[in-house]
Amino acid sequence: MRFVAKYEQMSTLQDTTNEVLTLAATHFKVPREQLTQDDDFFKKLGINSLQALDLLTRIEQHFHIELPDYELQGVSDFRTLAERIQSRL
Amino acid sequence: MLDLRQYNSLGDALRAALETWPDEICLIEADRERENLRLTYRQFKQAALPLARAMQDAGLVSGTRAAILMTNQSKWLISAYAIFFGGGVLVPLDYKLTAAEQIKLLQHSKPEFLVVEYHLWRALTQAEDFGQIQSRIVLVTEVPKGAELAGAKRWEEFVSTQESTFVPRERKEPACIVYSSGTGGRPKGCVLTHENYLEQCRAVAPVFPFLPGARYLSNIPTNHAIDFMGGFVMPFTGGGTVVHLRTLRPEYIREAFTRYNITYMAVVPLILKNLQHGLRERFAGLPPLKRRLLNTLIAANATLTRRRPNLKISRILLKDVHQAFGGGLRALLVGGAFTEPATIKFFYDLGIPIYNGYGATEACTAITLNDLKPPCTETVGRAVQGMEMRTINPNAEGVGQIAVRSKTVMSHYLDDEDMTAQTIVDGWLMTGDLGRIDGAGHLQLVGRMKNMIVTEEGKNIYPEDVETYFERLAVKEFCVFAANYLWPERSMVGEQLILVVHPESGQTITPEVISGIAERNRRLANYKRISGYLVWDRDFPLTASMKIKRVELAEQISKSVERSAVLSL
Secondary structure (H helix, E strand, C coil), X not given: CHHHHHHHHHHHHHHHHHHHHHHHHHHCCCCHHHCCCXXXXXXXXXXXXXXXXXXXXXXXXXXXXXXXXXXXXCCCEHHHHHHHHHCCC | CCCHHHCCCHHHHHHHHHHHCCXXXXXXXXECCEEEEEEEHHHHHHHHHHHHHXXXXXXXXXXXXXXXXXXXXXXXXXXXXXXXXXXXXXXXXXXXXXXXXXXHHHHHHCCCEEEEEHXXXXXXXHCCCHHHCCCCEEEEECCCCCCCCCCCEEHHHCCCCCCCCCCCCCCCCEEEEEEEECCXXXXXXXXXXXXHHHHHHHHHCCCCCCCCCCEEECCCCCCCHHHHHHHHHHHHCCCCEEEECCCCCHXXXXXXXXXXXXXXXXXXXXXXXXXXXXXXXXXXXXXXHHHHHHHHHHHHHHHHCXXXXXXXXXXXXXXXXXXXXXXXXXXXXXXXXXXXXXXXXXXXXXXXXEEEEEEEHHHCEEEEECCCCCCCCCCCXXXXXXXXXXXXXXXXXXXXXXXXXXXXXCCEECCCHHHHHHHEECCEEEEEEEEEECCCCEEEEEEECXXXXXXXXXXXXXXXXXXXXXXXXXXXXXXXXXXXXXXXXXXXXXXXXXXXXXXXXXXXXXXXXXXXXXXXXHCCCHHHCEEEEEECCXXXXXXXXXXXXXXXXHHHHHHHCCXXXXXXX
16 A cells, blocks of 8 residues: 555656646747756756746646745755646645 | 934844834835734834743843744744843854854854744755754744644744843943854954944935835845845844745745835845846836836936936836836835946846945945935945945056955954954944945945855855865866956946866876866856866965965965966856
């Protein structure tokens, strides 16, 4: 049972990461296949801190959650961002 | 506005403000569209004094250092007042730094108290050097139920019902230690006195008068000198109101203008450009006829206000634009970095005065401000009241290092006599910036004598910090410089860093070396990246301990090659 629960959790995080990558690709008009979960989104997308906050708003709308600005503090890769989202789903 | 000549310390002046306007609103805190809190000056005092007493019981006495590490919010200001009331010295720290960088500054400033938001405390506890934090008392705000506090106390529970004791301080005694840089190398902790702040407030008040009813939207981090003055000391000593949003998202900032009828806001150039972009998009979406009418009105407003702003006329001519900003906006202050004249002009033509200026933490914020009489967007304005300003060793064009003398110049750098002696010479603060002062007293900045750049977000970037990313590059030696430091330009917009590489004898710069540079560059945050590289064929001048003599190398480069020799990546 414990194994199944853990597997489900891992699977969900992967789903969330994929959705975040798709949202970022659409929002900033870059091909989805160019983005990977370990990418630094500031560097890969060439965006500034305000544009990153824009992405956060887009993510909130998609997942129907509220992400305080500080959840982006010190976060620059898609995977960690997805983890922060996951903990609020 | 209180007559600040009567007071000896920030605690003294703020205490008088709380007594002068007990029923006026001093603070509004909103979280997006939800209003969390609204405090009168009386309620602010009632919130701060029990904290001050508890801090005094825990050892806060005259001169005790207490750090605040928080985003812009009500508890920042309540804590700061409690510290000043108890005679403490405030160390405001930048919440945008990494936990490792924050720990470095805590190690340097050694505060006995640390007031910190939960999410920032959590990051500190997870940092490798967490054990280096020596603060005796850590107060954490907004801790979730059941969260592990690693020995800290909950801010909300740290109160005492006993009466607190006001501790007077002298004008020349330290009020704050503010870090202007040094997270990568030598920390620069500016020791600013009570006099510095009180005089800075007096110097800027004629341009931004705060009266009861005036509302300031706090946006730049409060640890930064601009918001500490504009979003705390100035509105409080004038009976005004500070509005905190708990978010920096542009959509909520735009909404706040109308919801809270904002009077003033200070922004960094990046935010100003974002507001400009939003307005341009709205204008572009107008039907052609309306757009033509708008352009005519903008042109008429620009003509009628060419000598000085006239809000009455502008609010009539461009009513819709002003309504979008709440209808009560009197001015935007832009600072923290250089702003493009075209952006300032865009807003000015709409009748929204943009006061650009130039300042330094070492001078307790503003050195110059554009008084807009008349607007002179190519410059950063005239010296503020009480500020003497001159150029050192000006060249034929009048360009030299800017030096200033004023009661607002800091006392010294914390624990660094050498750097203090280099920076304050015979009472004059050497800014390290190059400029020219015109006949009307306007300052035009043209470059830097110090090797650094400032981004549009107001971030100071030091080449020494960037250099570490290029370690093990396959060349003999390398060094990073700010291009404006080597070849001062007339503009300080879009400043760039460049990498100087010296190949081994007989080595050519192959595509592999270039891709090695590019690969390392990609690891840097986008605003810290170098824009190009310069191949240098001579040995770098070195000290006895084999460190690069940067000043000497910079002189050699700027004398021998033009900026056009820099190759793009």
